[in-house]
Amino acid sequence: MISLSAMATRASGAHGIMFHHFHNDVVPASQGSLSAGGFERILDFYGSRILPAEEFFERVERREIRPTDVCLTFDDGLRSQVDVALPIMQQRNLTAFWFIYSNAFSKPSHDLEMYRAFRHEKFGDMNTFYASFENEVMRSLYRNVSIEALASDRARNHLSQYTFYTERDRRFRFLRDLVLGPAAYCEIMGRMMTTAKFDPNSVAGRLWCTGPELQRLTDGGHIVGLHSYSHPTRISDLDEREQREEYRRNAADIRAIVGRDPLTMSHPCNSYSDITLAVLADLGVKLGFRADMSKLDGGALEVPREDHANLIERLEA
Ligand SMILES: [Zn+2]
Numbered sequence: 001m002i003s004l005s006a007m008a009t010r011a012s013g014a015h016g017i018m019f020h021h022f023h024n025d026v027v028p029a030s031q032g033s034l035s036a037g038g039f040e041r042i043l044d045f046y047g048s049r050i051l052p053a054e055e056f057f058e059r060v061e062r063r064e065i066r067p068t069d070v071c072l073t074f075d076d077g078l079r080s081q082v083d084v085a086l087p088i089m090q091q092r093n094l095t096a097f098w099f100i101y102s103n104a105f106s107k108p109s110h111d112l113e114m115y116r117a118f119r120h121e122k123f124g125d126m127n128t129f130y131a132s133f134e135n136e137v138m139r140s141l142y143r144n145v146s147i148e149a150l151a152s153d154r155a156r157n158h159l160s161q162y163t164f165y166t167e168r169d170r171r172f173r174f175l176r177d178l179v180l181g182p183a184a185y186c187e188i189m190g191r192m193m194t195t196a197k198f199d200p201n202s203v204a205g206r207l208w209c210t211g212p213e214l215q216r217l218t219d220g221g222h223i224v225g226l227h228s229y230s231h232p233t234r235i236s237d238l239d240e241r242e243q244r245e246e247y248r249r250n251a252a253d254i255r256a257i258v259g260r261d262p263l264t265m266s267h268p269c270n271s272y273s274d275i276t277l278a279v280l281a282d283l284g285v286k287l288g289f290r291a292d293m294s295k296l297d298g299g300a301l302e303v304p305r306e307d308h309a310n311l312i313e314r315l316e317a
Contacts, residue, residue: 013296014065016073016097016289016305017042017050018266022084030120032164036084038312043092045315046070053095053223057264060287060300072096073289073305075227075266076113077104082209086217097289098217099227099266102253104208112231115189117203122196130168134175136188142180149179161294164309177233211257218258225264226250226285236273244279251283266305267291277301 021033029035034042043050049070051059056071058064072089074081077100089096104113123129137146149155150171158174159165165173176185193200214224228235229249238246247265254262263286267276270291280288280301288301296304 013067014069016071018305019074019308022080024084027080027083031126032309034308039085039088041315042311053097057287074098077208079207079209082213095221097264098224101227101231102250103230113207114200118193118198122198127168130172136192142184146179214257223264224254224258225262227266228268231268233269234271236271240275243276247283
């Protein structure tokens with residue numbers, strides 16, 4: 001548990017505000033999504049502390065960033081960000097960073113967003129999905145290893161610092177990330193989608209924004225940056241060559257879409273190592289963002305970010 005006063009102190013340092021999904025009257029709500037009104041409340045709360053993306057970038061580069069400076073950041077290139085948040089930002093003359101993992105643009109794939117759409121469409125609520133997921137795991141080869149891991153202290157403590165996760169959210173993430181890993185998780189989800197007759201290719205257009213939209217963002221003073229090619233949940237587990245390939249390919253895709261070299265990035269699922277930071281520096285990246293506020297003394301590739309879920313919880317308290 002993080003107390004309110006600790007959070008207020010933390011928020012006094014320069015940081016990004018991290019946004020994911022949005023909803024409004026037209027775009028339906030999904031787990032953790034922020035309403036248009038909630039977005040406006042966060043913008044009002046920070047007010048003139050919010051710098052245009054280019055100015056924030058230049059201040060970091062020139063080492064002139066001030067403790068009160070903040071910027072807006074959007075991860076994953078999601079459709080609802082362009083549909084809900086962008087018009088509000090345009091009214092207020094604000095620009096942001098948009099961190100894009102590019103296989104979302106090159107091919108529909110089994111990945112985070114696809115799974116999210118599947119959960120949303122085929123299950124009434126998250127707990128129904130979690131129960132069904134665990135049933136599938138218990139029918140698989142991974143049954144014994146999962147039972148054993150779920151009974152451990154490691155399972156009980158996993159992600160317990162994030163107060164916005166329920167116990168079941170944490171249990172699911174523990175199974176997915178620490179017990180199954182990407183290949184087995186993909187296998188389980190694939191089996192569930194087949195059983196439910198869900199076609200992953202049918203939803204791609206509804207999930208992500210498009211290349212021309214990213215081009216228009218760039219033309220309007222927004223900054224499009226890296227978020228890896230395939231968005232692994234733990235990129236720090238990959239070796240140096242694989243990590244380099246993730247970011248090199250992502251950079252090439254972004255260059256092809258918006259016509260300039262990406263110089264900024266955010267770490268997918270907050271995962272990185274010293275190797276990652278060296279690879280990014282080597283690729284010419286000048287500014288990188290974490291996905292939380294737990295490390296405030298990092299360099300320009302580890303700028304902290306406050307999650308919109310924490311902010312809205314605090315503003316509504
Ligand atoms: Zn992401």
